[in-house]
Amino acid sequence: MSENTITFEIDGVEVQGIAGQTIMAAADAVGIYIPRLCAFEGLPPFGSCRICTVKVNGRFQSACTQPIAEGIMVENDTEELLELRRNLVDMLFVEGNHFCMFCEKSGNCELQALAYRFGIAAPKYPYMFPADRNVDATHKDIFIDHNRCVLCARCIRASHDLDGKNVFQFVGRGPQKRIAVNSTAKLVGTDIDVTDQAVAVCPVGAILKKRVGYTIPVGQRKYDHEPIGSDIEANKQ
Amino acid sequence: MTKEQNRIMAKPKVATTSLAGCFGCHMSILDIDERILQLIELIEFDKSPINDIKEFTGECLVGIVEGGCANEENVRVLQDFRKHCKILISLGDCAINGGLPAMRNTIPLKECLDEAYLNGPSVYNPSGQIPNDPEIPLLLDKVYPCHEVVKMDYHLPGCPPSADTIWQTLVALLTDAPLELPYELIKYD
Numbered sequence: 001m002s003e004n005t006i007t008f009e010i011d012g013v014e015v016q017g018i019a020g021q022t023i024m025a026a027a028d029a030v031g032i033y034i035p036r037l038c039a040f041e042g043l044p045p046f047g048s049c050r051i052c053t054v055k056v057n058g059r060f061q062s063a064c065t066q067p068i069a070e071g072i073m074v075e076n077d078t079e080e081l082l083e084l085r086r087n088l089v090d091m092l093f094v095e096g097n098h099f100c101m102f103c104e105k106s107g108n109c110e111l112q113a114l115a116y117r118f119g120i121a122a123p124k125y126p127y128m129f130p131a132d133r134n135v136d137a138t139h140k141d142i143f144i145d146h147n148r149c150v151l152c153a154r155c156i157r158a159s160h161d162l163d164g165k166n167v168f169q170f171v172g173r174g175p176q177k178r179i180a181v182n183s184t185a186k187l188v189g190t191d192i193d194v195t196d197q198a199v200a201v202c203p204v205g206a207i208l209k210k211r212v213g214y215t216i217p218v219g220q221r222k223y224d225h226e227p228i229g230s231d232i233e234a235n236k237q
Numbered sequence: 238m239t240k241e242q243n244r245i246m247a248k249p250k251v252a253t254t255s256l257a258g259c260f261g262c263h264m265s266i267l268d269i270d271e272r273i274l275q276l277i278e279l280i281e282f283d284k285s286p287i288n289d290i291k292e293f294t295g296e297c298l299v300g301i302v303e304g305g306c307a308n309e310e311n312v313r314v315l316q317d318f319r320k321h322c323k324i325l326i327s328l329g330d331c332a333i334n335g336g337l338p339a340m341r342n343t344i345p346l347k348e349c350l351d352e353a354y355l356n357g358p359s360v361y362n363p364s365g366q367i368p369n370d371p372e373i374p375l376l377l378d379k380v381y382p383c384h385e386v387v388k389m390d391y392h393l394p395g396c397p398p399s400a401d402t403i404w405q406t407l408v409a410l411l412t413d414a415p416l417e418l419p420y421e422l423i424k425y426d
């Protein structure tokens with residue numbers, strides 16, 4: 001055991017991580033899944049969705065940003081936290097216009113998969129059916145459907161950090177916050193390319209490639225049989 | 238009364254309806270295939286398009302509702318179901334979130350009607366009239382999920398929910414067993 005090793009607890013089980021790791025990364029490494037939406041391996045943590053909320057020594061923290069420390073007691077799989085995460089997912093569903101029955105992302109969507117994993121049959125909040133979300137289909141290979149954007153900023157981070165571009169940015173504040181593209185001529189005016197990581201990382205059906213929708217048959221899609229997080233849990237020690 | 242008659246008399250009743258739905262969820266009920274024979278052992282259908290009984294004959298244990306509320310008649314039927322059924326189930330995405338009909342919720346109603354009856358590319362309507370007969374149920378300002386109109390007790394998502402989802406739920410309800418739907422049976426498409 002090197003001096004970099006940090007020992008702490010997740011739900012009463014002793015685990016070890018490496019100094020500097022976030023709680024999420026350390027949990028992943030030992031096969032404990034902490035639900036998440038804005039976090040994405042290879043992108044700097046953003047800490048905005050709060051789906052990964054855990055309790056650290058009794059206080060709420062986001063597991064994707066909080067570093068591990070010697071002796072901390074982390075709560076993850078508790079009824080209280082499950083309820084909180086469920087509520088966040090419910091809010092995301094009613095805040096946008098999510099019609100899964102015809103969405104091209106259905107079956108491969110991380111928001112939907114979280115709802116499946118949490119066993120959500122219907123959101124508990126009233127639907128907002130916002131009327132101000134448009135679709136930008138100006139680009140020949142890519143489109144953005146703002147009705148389904150969950151403001152996770154993965155596209156912003158991927159475009160900047162992985163693609164070396166700067167295609168996306170947030171505009172507005174609070175309920176008016178939106179993803180915008182760095183061009184007055186919409187998506188077609190940007191230097192985005194269909195092979196960009198910014199396109200691949202969108203967890204939901206907000207940034208989609210044209211002409212490839214519905215190619216994977218129902219029953220063979222990513223979350224048809226295995227809940228989201230199963231890949232991480234398969235490494236459980 | 239013979240024992241057999243007694244058993245039949247005691248069978249709980251199930252009613253079903255399709256509001257602003259496409260009848261796909263009802264097709265999925267029929268997709269339980271030969272299990273429908275077992276179902277008939279367990280229950281008796283009351284008001285339902287399956288047997289074409291138009292009005293409730295009495296109190297029902299379970300009411301299964303497909304589709305959301307798009308017009309005033311949908312609301313009346315749903316309220317009638319609430320009155321007559323002990324347990325109400327929202328069956329399918331349209332009952333739960335309005336589904337495809339709710340796509341109009343982001344467009345003002347007048348614009349929808351204008352597009353459908355006046356401006357649509359395939360519209361032929363020389364009189365320029367938008368149907369407004371008292372016989373036609375008035376459209377609501379938007380399509381409402383059932384649970385935003387009356388209290389719904391259970392929700393079975395899916396477009397449509399699979400026959401197995403429906404079957405397992407009904408059997409659990411009718412036999413008083415706890416319902417634990419496996420991962421594969423809760424789907425939104």
Ligand code: SF4
Nearest residue numbers: 098099100103109205
């Ligand atoms: S983005 Fe995901 S949750 Fe939203 S409609 Fe598409 S599949 Fe459903």
Ligand code: SF4
Nearest residue numbers: 149150152153155202
């Ligand atoms: S477009 Fe997709 S990746 Fe970008 S913020 Fe919205 S949901 Fe996230």
Ligand code: FES
Nearest residue numbers: 047049050052064
């Ligand atoms: S995954 Fe941690 S805040 Fe979104």
